[in-house]
Amino acid sequence: MELAKQYTGGLIKPYSSGFALLSRSLDSAIIFAAALFSGYLLEGHVSSEFIIVGLIGGLFHQILAEFTDIYRSWRSESLWAEARRILACWTLGFSIIFTAGHMFDETASILTWPSSARWFCLTLFLMLGWRAVVRTGLRQLRTRGFNTRTVAVVGSGSLASQVASNIQSATWFGYRNLGFFDDRADGRTAEDGEWPTNTAFHQHAKDLSGSFEDVVAMAEQRLVDTIFIALPMRAEERIKTLLQRLENSTATVYVVPDLFVFQLLHAKSINLNGIPAVGLIGEPHGGVDGVVKRIEDIVLGSLMLAVAAIPMLLIALLVKLTSRGPVIFKQTRYGLDGELIKVRKFRTMKVCEDGDIVQQASRHDERVTALGRILRRTSLDELPQLFNVLGGSMSIVGPRPHAVAHNESYRALIPRYMLRHKIKPGITGWAQVNGWRGETDTLDKMQKRIEYDLQYLNHWTIWWDVQIILKTLVHGFIAKNAY
Incomplete structure (x- = not known):
């Protein structure tokens, strides 16, 4: 319990809404400033034309951001994943403005070469740049124990071991693993009573930090931020029972699908009209x-x-x-x-x-x-x-x-x-x-x-x-x- 008290919470989480608003404002300011700068380099002064195009660019970007979901939490994902989403959002918004601008008899000078290319590239560079700087700063803070989240892994088999290994290797997540929690300390993970033989399992079964009762109590006392349930698919009833008990807490709970039994190819999740589905064989070069x-x-x-x-x-x-x-x-x-x-x-x-x-x-x-x-x-x-x-x-x-x-x-x-x-x-x-x-x-x-x-x-x-x-x-x- 003392370990949980030491690490719970974070610097940004209480202000996540304000940080998202700040990110939106900063991106819109970048689009607007880049438009004015590109126009100034082209004509030597700032005209109303550049101001209007810059404002429209920021507006379109914010509208498209709702569809591309670029202002969500990227804590557990790479900069490259975020950069691709930013690239898609800004490219689409710029393309709409560029195409619409060229439909008129007199095209705005900022939408002509090389001013248009300068505006596009400068905006993209700055939007990605400030994110890279923030990520670097947060990584340094998290490696020193600041802005961290406490997590608990439910399970003690190979899937739980993989989850814990990924958390440990990805230090930029800022996750502090409080340990493994299972209600079957004797080593059974299969619902039909099978006994696992891998040494990694026995090590985790030996090093269990507690039972389901313990992780529920920690969640109710707000001593753990996030819980990863890493139990085999056969443990459906145990998972349901645990989820019902965790509903009385404010902890964020994730169920990690036991998909390692399959050989995955670019697995991606989709929303099937309200039903989540995981594609085991995906499209590597889609979107x-x-x-x-x-x-x-x-x-x-x-x-x-x-x-x-x-x-x-x-x-x-x-x-x-x-x-x-x-x-x-x-x-x-x-x-x-x-x-x-x-x-x-x-x-x-x-x-x-x-x-x-x-x-x-x-x-x-x-x-x-x-x-x-x-x-x-x-x-x-x-x-x-x-x-x-x-x-x-x-x-x-x-x-x-x-x-x-x-x-x-x-x-x-x-x-x-x-x-x-x-x-x-x-x-x-x-x-x-x-x-x-x-x-x-x-x-x-x-x-x-x-x-x-x-x-x-x-x-x-x-x-x-x-x-x-x-x-x-x-x-x-x-x-x-x-x-």
Whole structure:
């Protein structure tokens, strides 16, 4: 109990409404000031035009903020998650003002280039900047014991252990875990009387801080701020009973779904007309992420195509002169959501296989031309896929697309194989820069490639894409097992 008294409460929680109002006011002031500053740099003075546009920008931002929910508590989420929501809100508001402004005969000068770009970028930089500064300050306070919240973990199994581990590793949460609380100190977590065998459980069962009675008493005495119920799904009746007792307190209570029994892929929750639902297999590049990914593909794809245009013309000429057949080979492969797409490559073989049976190229394969062997080893045969990227059927970075015949074969042999098609296939990928490129003559090799593909799907960020592209440019073009 003394531990709870020491850590309960926080500096900001009692003033959360005022802090949200301050955040709204600061953002609106930034939008307004950035508009005036951009206009001043353009014309050397501040006119009524800039004042009106700045006020409208702040108004639209506040309206859209209600839909994007950017002024909620971000205590337990990363800056990147908050930044994406801010980016979406401001981009949408700016786009509406920009489009509406250009519908009139005389467009406001602040909405013309480069003033409009300056206003957009400066506003975004300042809105993200002050949040980063505040987060840094709060993190420093929380690591020193200030602005903390007390939490209790109900349960003593592997799920409770994972919750406690996440709380401990994420010091910026400012959570102080008071311990594990369970009404079954003998070690039973399954409702049918099964006994867990993992050592982590026995350690927590041994180190229980109290029972359900204790955590309820602490909640009623306001000695704990937040309670995480981390019991298995079979413990439904126990969870209901505990929730009914906690209703007489002011503690915030979360039930942590026991979803670790599933292999999740970008799990997200939705509101199904009032009923919460958790998607176990989600869409990695849905919403804002999809827009960011598409912008990345268009910008980088255009730059790469501009650089590679002349080399591609030379390669096309060499392919035509050194062997008979088309310059470009198109093969049917699976794209996003399993849709069939035509992937372009420079022809490297004397044959063009695209049927029910496609034989992978192997060492000393007689079907591969002399020029084709060089192109395949250096990945230059993949350059025409830049047109797939700009057309929207592929991305710069993503799981490599396999021939349809190979997909149909491996999907029956490798669990979760088809999940790699939840995003667009890529010219290069996480598996490829880690050495899993080229011939997959054993099932183990393909399983390893899928493992890296799913790791990329689960943890994608734009900065990871940049890292993969740089690795590809430095040493990813040459592959010993690409024949």
